[in-house]
Amino acid sequence: MVDKTLELFDCGHRACGGCGPALAARLIMKAAGTDTIVVSATGCMEVFSTPYPETAWKVPWIHSLFENAAAVASGVEAALKKQGRSEKVVVIGGDGATFDIGMLCISGAFERGHDFTYICYDNEAYMNTGIQRSGATPLDAHTTTSPAGKCSTGNRRPKKDMPAILAAHGAPYVATTSIAYPNDLMQKVERAIETKGPCYVQIHAPCPTGWGYEGDRTMVMGKLAVETGLFVLFEQTDGTVTRVKKVMRKPVEEYLKGQKRFAHLFKPTRNEAEIARIQATADRNAEKFGIDIKLKKPVEKPEG
Amino acid sequence: MMRFIEGSLAVSDAVRMCRPDVVSAYPITPQTHIVESLAEMVANCTLDAEYITVESEFSALSACLGAVAAGSRAYSATSSQGLALMFEVCFNLAGMRLPMVMTIANRAISAPLSIWNDQQDSISLRDSGWLQFYAEDNQEAADLHYLAYKVAEDQKILLPAMVCFDGFILSHTYEPVDMPTQEEVDAYLPKFNPCQRLDAKDPISFGMFAFPEYYMEFRYAIDQALQQSREKIREAGKEFKEKFGRDYSALVEGYRLEDAETVLVAMGSLCGTAKDAIDEMRGAGRKVGLLKIRTYRPFPGEEVAAALKGAKRVAVLDKNISLGSKGAVGLEVKDVLYGSGIPVLDYIVGLGGRDMRKRDIERIVTLAEKGEGDLFYGLREEVA
Amino acid sequence: MALSVGCTAKPGKSRGNRTGAWRVFKPAFKHNKCTKCGLCAMVCPEGCIIEQEDEFMIPDYDYCKGCGLCAEECPAEDIEMVKEEK
Ligand SMILES: Cc1ncc(C[n+]2csc(CCOP(=O)(O)OP(=O)(O)O)c2C)c(N)n1
Ligand code: SF4
Ligand code: SF4
Ligand code: SF4
Ligand SMILES: [Mg+2]
Numbered sequence: 001m002v003d004k005t006l007e008l009f010d011c012g013h014r015a016c017g018g019c020g021p022a023l024a025a026r027l028i029m030k031a032a033g034t035d036t037i038v039v040s041a042t043g044c045m046e047v048f049s050t051p052y053p054e055t056a057w058k059v060p061w062i063h064s065l066f067e068n069a070a071a072v073a074s075g076v077e078a079a080l081k082k083q084g085r086s087e088k089v090v091v092i093g094g095d096g097a098t099f100d101i102g103m104l105c106i107s108g109a110f111e112r113g114h115d116f117t118y119i120c121y122d123n124e125a126y127m128n129t130g131i132q133r134s135g136a137t138p139l140d141a142h143t144t145t146s147p148a149g150k151c152s153t154g155n156r157r158p159k160k161d162m163p164a165i166l167a168a169h170g171a172p173y174v175a176t177t178s179i180a181y182p183n184d185l186m187q188k189v190e191r192a193i194e195t196k197g198p199c200y201v202q203i204h205a206p207c208p209t210g211w212g213y214e215g216d217r218t219m220v221m222g223k224l225a226v227e228t229g230l231f232v233l234f235e236q237t238d239g240t241v242t243r244v245k246k247v248m249r250k251p252v253e254e255y256l257k258g259q260k261r262f263a264h265l266f267k268p269t270r271n272e273a274e275i276a277r278i279q280a281t282a283d284r285n286a287e288k289f290g291i292d293i294k295l296k297k298p299v300e301k302p303e304g
Numbered sequence: 305m306m307r308f309i310e311g312s313l314a315v316s317d318a319v320r321m322c323r324p325d326v327v328s329a330y331p332i333t334p335q336t337h338i339v340e341s342l343a344e345m346v347a348n349c350t351l352d353a354e355y356i357t358v359e360s361e362f363s364a365l366s367a368c369l370g371a372v373a374a375g376s377r378a379y380s381a382t383s384s385q386g387l388a389l390m391f392e393v394c395f396n397l398a399g400m401r402l403p404m405v406m407t408i409a410n411r412a413i414s415a416p417l418s419i420w421n422d423q424q425d426s427i428s429l430r431d432s433g434w435l436q437f438y439a440e441d442n443q444e445a446a447d448l449h450y451l452a453y454k455v456a457e458d459q460k461i462l463l464p465a466m467v468c469f470d471g472f473i474l475s476h477t478y479e480p481v482d483m484p485t486q487e488e489v490d491a492y493l494p495k496f497n498p499c500q501r502l503d504a505k506d507p508i509s510f511g512m513f514a515f516p517e518y519y520m521e522f523r524y525a526i527d528q529a530l531q532q533s534r535e536k537i538r539e540a541g542k543e544f545k546e547k548f549g550r551d552y553s554a555l556v557e558g559y560r561l562e563d564a565e566t567v568l569v570a571m572g573s574l575c576g577t578a579k580d581a582i583d584e585m586r587g588a589g590r591k592v593g594l595l596k597i598r599t600y601r602p603f604p605g606e607e608v609a610a611a612l613k614g615a616k617r618v619a620v621l622d623k624n625i626s627l628g629s630k631g632a633v634g635l636e637v638k639d640v641l642y643g644s645g646i647p648v649l650d651y652i653v654g655l656g657g658r659d660m661r662k663r664d665i666e667r668i669v670t671l672a673e674k675g676e677g678d679l680f681y682g683l684r685e686e687v688a
Numbered sequence: 689m690a691l692s693v694g695c696t697a698k699p700g701k702s703r704g705n706r707t708g709a710w711r712v713f714k715p716a717f718k719h720n721k722c723t724k725c726g727l728c729a730m731v732c733p734e735g736c737i738i739e740q741e742d743e744f745m746i747p748d749y750d751y752c753k754g755c756g757l758c759a760e761e762c763p764a765e766d767i768e769m770v771k772e773e774k
Contacts, residue, residue, distance in 0.1 A: 012705040012751060013705075017756075018753075018757050035504050047513060051515060059507050060502040062373050063513075064400070065366070068366035068369075070363075072366050073370060075328065075367030075372075076370035079371040079378075082354050105363050108358055215755040216759065507699050509698075509699075511695070
């Protein structure tokens with residue numbers, strides 16, 4: 001059972017106000033508990049939590065490089081096994097560390113079947129180096145390396161399907177969650193850690209600085225991503241999707257409008273074609289995962 | 305016990321007796337026999353270790369890093385491209401003060417692609433904070449592993465170490481090697497007892513980032529540890545001699561240095577060839593000697609200076625080239641002899657497996673006597 | 689202070705960094721309509737909202753960055769962001 005009062009990620013860290021990943025770190029640690037060894041990848045979370053000597057981690061924690069956290073965790077896990085120790089190994093890496101540069105090490109570690117949980121906090125770009133695109137950046141988002149301009153509508157490709165890639169490695173448990181749903185997040189992290197073998201949890205973690213919204217709206221943004229169908233919360237056990245969060249879907253526009261990274265879709269003129277493409281992404285997600293809440297009786301339209 | 309054994313297998317057996325908890329490596333010629341042999345030992349329960357079959361050298365060394373941080377003894381081995389792929393992790397291990405031992409079966413670096421020997425691979429990591437030992441023969445290659453763990457894991461040192469031996473020339477050659485017993489090794493090499501490790505009972509953060517007001521001090525501390533490791537190597541070498549009879553108490557080794565006018569400086573298997581050549585030249589009345597550098601990091605500056613004091617000229621044989629400059633060892637010997645008036649001539653030799661025979665050594669001595677140096681030795685005619 | 693070996697540190701050290709100094713706005717917890725639901729404490733990225741003995745929530749102003757997330761999320765609208773007076 002998750003002890004919600006447990007605080008293993010301490011005050012005094014240097015994340016921006018309202019930082020989604022900072023909240024993710026707190027919630028992950030509530031679920032993981034004290035008997036955990038955390039391996040972090042280079043990125044915002046690592047940097048804001050451990051400027052020497054000010055560590056925010058109350059559990060054993062290690063950071064080596066940007067792209068090797070899964071391999072470091074493999075070594076930690078092997079050492080614990082050899083020593084007959086019982087701590088759980090949890091990797092926490094950003095989307096850049098996970099979707100892009102760390103792919104090799106992650107693939108190797110999942111294939112080898114180490115007993116560990118890999119958590120990606122997904123803020124949809126390389127924030128630590130100043131908001132460059134990653135494989136997790138959504139379609140049309142403006143970043144400093146996918147800028148919107150006269151002949152560009154921002155990021156050209158949709159988000160890479162990382163959960164599917166890791167499920168294809170035979171991961172016994174794969175889940176997506178969001179900081180906007182703390183209980184869901186903690187439950188899934190707990191489940192991943194309890195499940196033997198390499199498990200993957202992807203946490204949608206809005207970033208006010210990188211996305212261009214005020215820090216008090218982090219939860220709102222997280223919820224809108226889910227409610228529009230752009231980020232689906234699901235759980236997959238041994239390759240089968242076992243649980244999906246259903247929603248009364250909102251148009252994607254409600255999510256896009258509140259963020260500067262999508263501002264070029266609305267100003268100076270509305271880009272209907274691109275907004276429609278993004279809506280189509282959400283529709284496909286809804287179709288694929290069946291997230292739409294279907295009312296039993298169709299709401300009757302008043303005649304007239 | 306004396307065994308007639310392939311170099312790689314002498315090394316893997318020495319590693320087995322060092323009792324690593326975690327072994328992680330990736331195959332690459334000419335290191336492969338070592339890791340195949342260790343995998344076999346684990347499969348047959350003659351080595352009680354976790355063997356992590358990684359998808360790359362980069363992961364191999366990263367896994368070792370994690371294992372050491374968790375308090376286990378770790379081992380890896382590689383060559384050439386593999387070591388190049390480990391570059392980032394090498395610096396990281398040293399910076400995080402995580403001791404381990406890695407064997408380097410020295411091989412040239414691409415391009416052009418070559419699987420044959422030179423020492424460019426490990427030399428390119430001389431600045432990474434690892435101790436570096438170079439073995440002349442397979443006896444030394446095996447022995448240096450016990451010593452390397454002992455020094456690396458010393459509480460005052462806590463740095464990783466590379467034991468380098470020439471690929472193919474040593475790794476694939478059968479030689480008689482005196483292998484100690486497990487009990488003897490246990491009596492020499494204590495269990496790994498880290499001063500800090502990842503442990504839920506006593507949490508600690510490893511690998512933090514340092515602002516400018518701290519970074520330099522941590523780099524200074526690594527340098528200090530390396531500087532101080534000279535004394536530890538001497539101590540460990542002395543104890544080794546007492547226990548096993550072979551003397552590694554000095555970081556360098558002189559051969560027929562008395563009254564030598566031309567002193568060759570070399571590392572690795574080349575020293576064996578040089579010794580034979582020197583014997584012949586001495587027989588012909590030429591006053592030639594050899595200074596073998598066994599410990600290249602930390603660089604044994606004082607020993608080198610003392611050993612070369614009486615020389616009329618020094619000829620350094622470098623199996624590497626700092627492209628656009630000179631050979632790495634040559635540069636350092638020049639630094640050490642700066643102001644002494646002794647000329648130091650550097651020869652880039654044996655790159656990518658180019659054979660170095662006794663008569664090549666003799667020709668280099670002749671060149672040195674004429675004052676001709678700082679050159680690639682033995683280039684093909686169409687280039688020369 | 690002696691430096692650690694290899695740039696390591698023990699827990700508790702981040703508390704030396706009082707992020708409360710960053711604040712421009714300050715959350716005023718009114719303890720008026722509050723239902724003691726605990727949501728504010730759950731969502732604060734700093735983890736600096738603490739339950740008092742009377743079960744009302746109170747932020748630790750040494751660390752509260754004034755991000756306003758608690759105020760935005762409070763279902764009872766019992767937290768008000770006010771300009772920080774320095
Ligand atoms: C090998 C290497 N390449 C590049 C970098 C620079 N770098 C550090 S963090 C980072 C981006 C991190 O992005 P992500 O993983 O998404 O984490 P975030 O900062 O967004 O939390 C980059 C590019 C690095 N540290 N190492
Ligand atoms: S840039 Fe984004 S992820 Fe990084 S600390 Fe700021 S809010 Fe958090
Ligand atoms: S969120 Fe609002 S109602 Fe709930 S405990 Fe906090 S202040 Fe009280
Ligand atoms: S304003 Fe932000 S930092 Fe301060 S207590 Fe509220 S949520 Fe926490
Ligand atoms: Mg990111």
